[in-house]
Amino acid sequence: MKQVVTFGEIMLRLSPPPHYRFTQAASFEANYGGGEANVGAALAGLGVPAAHVTCFPANELGQAAAQSFQRLGVDMRHTVYSGKRLGLYFLEVGASMRASKVVYDRADSSFANLDPAAFDWDEILKNAQWLHWTGITPAISATAAQAIHEGIQAARRLGLTVSADVNYRRNLWQYGQTAQDVMPDLVAGCDVVVCSENDADDLFGIRPAAGAENNFVSISEQLMTRFPQIKQVISTRRKTQSASHERIKGQLFDGTYSETPYYDITPVVDRIGGGDAFLGGFIYGTLTYATPQEALHFAVVASALKHTIHGDVNLVTVAEVEHVLQGNTTGRLVR
Amino acid sequence: MKQVVTFGEIMLRLSPPPHYRFTQAASFEANYGGGEANVGAALAGLGVPAAHVTCFPANELGQAAAQSFQRLGVDMRHTVYSGKRLGLYFLEVGASMRASKVVYDRADSSFANLDPAAFDWDEILKNAQWLHWTGITPAISATAAQAIHEGIQAARRLGLTVSADVNYRRNLWQYGQTAQDVMPDLVAGCDVVVCSENDADDLFGIRPAAGAENNFVSISEQLMTRFPQIKQVISTRRKTQSASHERIKGQLFDGTYSETPYYDITPVVDRIGGGDAFLGGFIYGTLTYATPQEALHFAVVASALKHTIHGDVNLVTVAEVEHVLQGNTTGRLVR
């Protein structure tokens, strides 16, 4: 099978011990993750060849980050080593009504300062069938936006499927251009997008039509009209009960609307990467199952399982997802 | 008070840190446990003299396993040291809809290769009032089956009470004989058995009578008819909500049917050994209380408490069980 290629920043995540606050921490657990690489790693775990493309500093932290994904079977050979620092963030995991908190420290990272010319997309994508990116990448810097722009162009030229999680984060856009200026061109090259109602409004000024029966369908239709390359809009919907208790379902519009039942997750072990697990599951499902409905259901169960797993990456097998898909949601011991 | 003697394999259990998957583990927590020894240890904690009989390799791991139960007050003097390795298993504890997983590595253990002649049952049982075994032991090897067979014969000869958790595990029976051939003879020597509907069907071809009002009663009656030595059939019934949330009650048939209310356990800390805790509680209760109904209620509360305790063994006192039995289920701080 040809590779799925992901492109984006990988950061070192530093977390206090379970239930400790930042100021109580005498140590931090170290994980490496990023919204796009997490998708690649999830796919590698599901048996799909995956490669991730990124930029690290040429020091031990960059090496550790690369090894972390290499361990999971992600092809890291396209890593560019340049720049001065690995982006990082501090994560305090909440409980009950106390929210989890992130303190970012990613400014001026190697990835933010990447040189777009360092990526030879035709070479990178030559054995690939799919390119995945997120809205975080073009938010980081002009050169990062330029790099993914070139990647998408190459992918279209080579006939790959392109997917994006548009994921608008207002705080990130600091380099002088706005998401509203940059994103449309990039999204125009996509076949599959994850886009919430808020994202649609913030990025494209798209709101549900007055009196729409289903807001998700309404914004999906408008997205497809605006960006005719888009064939599928997908999304998770959350009914968050507390930092320790989550309920999620999946939604899909590809002309027709589908959704999955809600899945209940309590306790939530680690919600970071839940959306990336959804996407990894959906790409896997699309490459494997006959119908997008099956892919969607696989994706939402994969995402639910991710919430029970430590770290950014969804360490589940196809058999484990299918076990839950078959209705085994009570977590009985497997001997 | 005379001893309760248990016989069976003790394994080293290796678990990743809380909420980590096998492949994430940079260390494993070590516990020692076994379905029969756990009963003995529970009884010792409840103040009943207990001895466990088993076979370990003559190395540091065998020594550590023996010390682990010796610490809890179990008489380990009858341990036979022979063979080459301690059986072990790897346990990954699940969460929410993600199931816990066990990877066994117990083949060719010292216990599996035990020499039945090494156990002098008349000596072992001379200060005992009760012998307890489980269906795991005869599943392990022909010599293990032979040893427990001789133990049961001696117990009957010496007038002890004999109890068994028949516990059918299909995967274990690998040495050429079937459970269906071996178990009836062993169960025939028992006064008390734990037997689920599935076990009754798989082992003895006993199914609830068509139109039975209460399946448990129906199979219990048939068991007692087939094996007239049996005076009590007991069982726990679970309504598993998730890997983190369990509900259990106890059932008893001794001519009449009794049951307890359901007890709700959330979060579940460690469900391994929940059944052994039930049995330990039932044996304690039988030796202590006036009625089997009281013993049953004690047993199910003991089992519920076990689910909140790390490791295989139920580390609770009589006072703690009775505190909950008296209706204190809200876990308020005891100063």
Next chain:
Amino acid sequence: MKQVVTFGEIMLRLSPPPHYRFTQAASFEANYGGGEANVGAALAGLGVPAAHVTCFPANELGQAAAQSFQRLGVDMRHTVYSGKRLGLYFLEVGASMRASKVVYDRADSSFANLDPAAFDWDEILKNAQWLHWTGITPAISATAAQAIHEGIQAARRLGLTVSADVNYRRNLWQYGQTAQDVMPDLVAGCDVVVCSENDADDLFGIRPAAGAENNFVSISEQLMTRFPQIKQVISTRRKTQSASHERIKGQLFDGTYSETPYYDITPVVDRIGGGDAFLGGFIYGTLTYATPQEALHFAVVASALKHTIHGDVNLVTVAEVEHVLQGNTTGRLVR
């Protein structure tokens, strides 16, 4: 802003690792806390200048205890170093229906043996606006009772507000005088008291009037009649579901009755210090908000958040409490 001064014992708290029982512990987590110092530390965290007055042994443990509160910004300069040992207690945290347990080892501590003459209250309170104490202090020893008595007198003389959590603990009163003898004089000097129905009955023989519509109002009215200095009686009310699941609301009577909604806490990370967090919140609220109702609501949310935080002290900011007060109880990630 002038200081809030608290007075009382600080103990070393030693806890087994999460979910381990005392007898399983190969190590104990160390925290330092005390019912009064926890209030001071909570206030310091909320931005209110706080000083704590206590007595430690002149050894490394006393030093560590002082540093622990100094770190949080509590002014510890009034600490008296005398006596032989730091009081300590062992805490085993329960789960589900298994109760948390405390083993106290505080007898003959430096604080119990303090010399009242070592505290120059006029000096200590010269920059203060508020003095807070609890019913634990006079229970510890005659000299501790004497010291707080002198503190309250000084506070009244200097025009400070005085608050107390009357907190009756029968087991503590061992030195020859009874709470019923000692407490009335002390409570008579207070403006604000936390007093439950049980405390009112045990300490003052005050019970709800027959046919009272609201028991809390009834005992509050009687308290205010008996002790005319008291202007506000406050309390938390708990509907404890299990050791892992708590529900709390706040109550206030100051002539009129007010209460807050219930807040649901699951899982409970650490319930020790929940009441102190309530008081810290209430003092902060009283100094900040226009109405006692707002102070009460702030207090109960602060207390609820404390239940999600490890250790005795409520490590929350005003912004975090207000975030929940504004209805954000689902703990969504804050980036």
Next chain:
Amino acid sequence: MKQVVTFGEIMLRLSPPPHYRFTQAASFEANYGGGEANVGAALAGLGVPAAHVTCFPANELGQAAAQSFQRLGVDMRHTVYSGKRLGLYFLEVGASMRASKVVYDRADSSFANLDPAAFDWDEILKNAQWLHWTGITPAISATAAQAIHEGIQAARRLGLTVSADVNYRRNLWQYGQTAQDVMPDLVAGCDVVVCSENDADDLFGIRPAAGAENNFVSISEQLMTRFPQIKQVISTRRKTQSASHERIKGQLFDGTYSETPYYDITPVVDRIGGGDAFLGGFIYGTLTYATPQEALHFAVVASALKHTIHGDVNLVTVAEVEHVLQGNTTGRLVR
């Protein structure tokens, strides 16, 4: 083989993580130990039946302390449960020129308050061949001194060997009697004593004769003259290089003087219990070998090995000591 019985206090030892100072500790490692029980545990590990007699509070800490020695095979059945608290001490392990430090918190322990009448020495010693005690016990309290006095009398009456480590600790003698008053009577009942030059001077006013060729011989001769029951005086001699580097040899006088070579220990893992390991080794050697010289050599190697082992107790086997005795001091890997 008959039992060796030891009598004395067991304390909970709390240590910061390796190389951390007291004030840095967010947790303390927990060990249980005592100068006499350590001897018993060392003997049990060497295959000699051992029983320890002590007094614990009837709480979880007393239970944990008992279990800790029960695990190692020490017969704890004679434990008396009374009194209010377990003695404890805090240990900070030094490094290089930074000394290790102990903060004691043992006053008013269950052992200090023991009732001598609770110990039925004829029953306790009925299967014993040897009684061992140390000078710490009579230092703790008048009742502890009384209890060991009765124990020694019983031992003499029953024909046991009695040994003592006289171990004078000035700070401990706080209850009104002096070591100089109490110890002679107790030492008079001993066959074997560990006594350093300082101890001989402090306790008995015995100093090396002017111009003595060998001080150890000189004080030993005087001890034997004063206390004719004594047949052997033994001692370790240390050339301490630093907290991390120790050199020790053994000395014996039984009419003739013997000594062993020095053994070099670097790094020192844990020096607590090094003297107890020496005694355990000497008792083992005395019961096993033909000559006291062999016993002495075994003892000093056992003690050297103890310095490489975490905790108070010498967890070594006979084979391991003999391996070093045979000249294997380079610690090469044993497969």
Next chain:
Amino acid sequence: MKQVVTFGEIMLRLSPPPHYRFTQAASFEANYGGGEANVGAALAGLGVPAAHVTCFPANELGQAAAQSFQRLGVDMRHTVYSGKRLGLYFLEVGASMRASKVVYDRADSSFANLDPAAFDWDEILKNAQWLHWTGITPAISATAAQAIHEGIQAARRLGLTVSADVNYRRNLWQYGQTAQDVMPDLVAGCDVVVCSENDADDLFGIRPAAGAENNFVSISEQLMTRFPQIKQVISTRRKTQSASHERIKGQLFDGTYSETPYYDITPVVDRIGGGDAFLGGFIYGTLTYATPQEALHFAVVASALKHTIHGDVNLVTVAEVEHVLQGNTTGRLVR
């Protein structure tokens, strides 16, 4: 006593577990330290009032850094909260011939971007007797250089003693000015400097006179000639054996040359902050002892002890330093 004030950056230090390499780390131990603040904290531990002046981001990491020094008794009230990030560095501790390694990640920190106008030096220094700075601060940024320049001017104006560790780190000077341009003006305001031969050459072009008997004396004389305010030049001299074994002595020139014996440190627990401990010891000694020779000896022993302590800060008391000064270098247990 009046305060010693230090000024400089405090960073979060992240270290893999003991003996782990960066790429093996699944967690990092967290410490907070800085070359100047370490001096202040050492002084506070020795009983000298100390205040540190710095700039942190207004987030949880800045708060934790401040609390870390507040805990040790350093007055942190002058902290300015501005800028975006806390500087940090990753430290891998070596062993034997494997060197320790530092990966810096301090660029663009809050401190580097400080606003000199935010520091009111007359206010800051009004209760001070001494100002200490290092050559790291002016290396970080032009504004940091400006701030310390103003501080030194104010200190001179107010009659304080000023000390500096000139500490030339070539890699740090990145903002356009050179150390050779900036440092002379700053050093000109100092009474006491730490300056090695390399520093003297690199910063001031000062080399030992040809044929000088003592290089240290020679460069010290030249320094004092060039900067007449300097009255004392001090330095440590190391004979490093390995990452685990260090030998250090102290040197002083104040017209006359003095030196201490070498102190041997094995194992080295943590060498970071050894120089800061030397300076803290020297300032303490200068304020306490009659002669600079005594101060020097105190300083080098304080520094030696620091090498046995985890973290950047020298957590030793006066009594502990004096214990070693009196010749107790064998680290014998202190009970």
Next chain:
Amino acid sequence: MKQVVTFGEIMLRLSPPPHYRFTQAASFEANYGGGEANVGAALAGLGVPAAHVTCFPANELGQAAAQSFQRLGVDMRHTVYSGKRLGLYFLEVGASMRASKVVYDRADSSFANLDPAAFDWDEILKNAQWLHWTGITPAISATAAQAIHEGIQAARRLGLTVSADVNYRRNLWQYGQTAQDVMPDLVAGCDVVVCSENDADDLFGIRPAAGAENNFVSISEQLMTRFPQIKQVISTRRKTQSASHERIKGQLFDGTYSETPYYDITPVVDRIGGGDAFLGGFIYGTLTYATPQEALHFAVVASALKHTIHGDVNLVTVAEVEHVLQGNTTGRLVR
């Protein structure tokens, strides 16, 4: 550069926490290693393409073992998944004169039961320049011996360099054939061998010629005569001081004798894999440097550094080895 291919078993290594004995361990640190894979991983870290060929069970432990080497950049694509269990061993690390201990539990592993036909050596070696194996592999089972035999044949056919560490472990040879029967054929295909004097005697009956000036030269000459394909014999020579202190040098005979100076390692962090690091270094050096003397020196320094690193694998870079080679053996901090 073409690959170096290694072939052999990888085991899970379980170690108690630092300085704990087996029976004290409440957890075990997990590492994955094997004598041949360690060479491959060392080479990958030095920048040489490396592939390892082995056999794992198709369970999570096999997956974790593969990921562990994949992380380090070793090509694991030739892994065969079959059989039932991962071999494992328990390692207790000694200190001072206390030896480290290994308890093997590797019998009946997937590797021992491998099917030689599952390895297509022409495919495996098609991009390779070097094949490395050890004497452990043919000791494990007849099929393992068969597999490496076929591998060596293929390597010779394809013109690769073949190296072996003959490493005779008497205890391992249990399957019916002797090392003396099996090894000569295998060694006959090698260009480079590591062979100690003991190995030469045990395996080939080769002893130093009477009166030989240099034993190593003497046995090397005889080996080369017996096995004319051998061009280089290499070896490390150890002067083991204690479990914590090692001294090593390297020796080479290729017609001429060379040796390196001794390198002193104290403390030893982890000596497992020291020999594999030597070989990895020698292969790297052979592929890189002009002379075998340079390769030998690189190899012994690489091995010395390995002793300072946790785990089986030598995690060092070329720059780090060269830094020490250039005489920097004092481990000074690298910023």
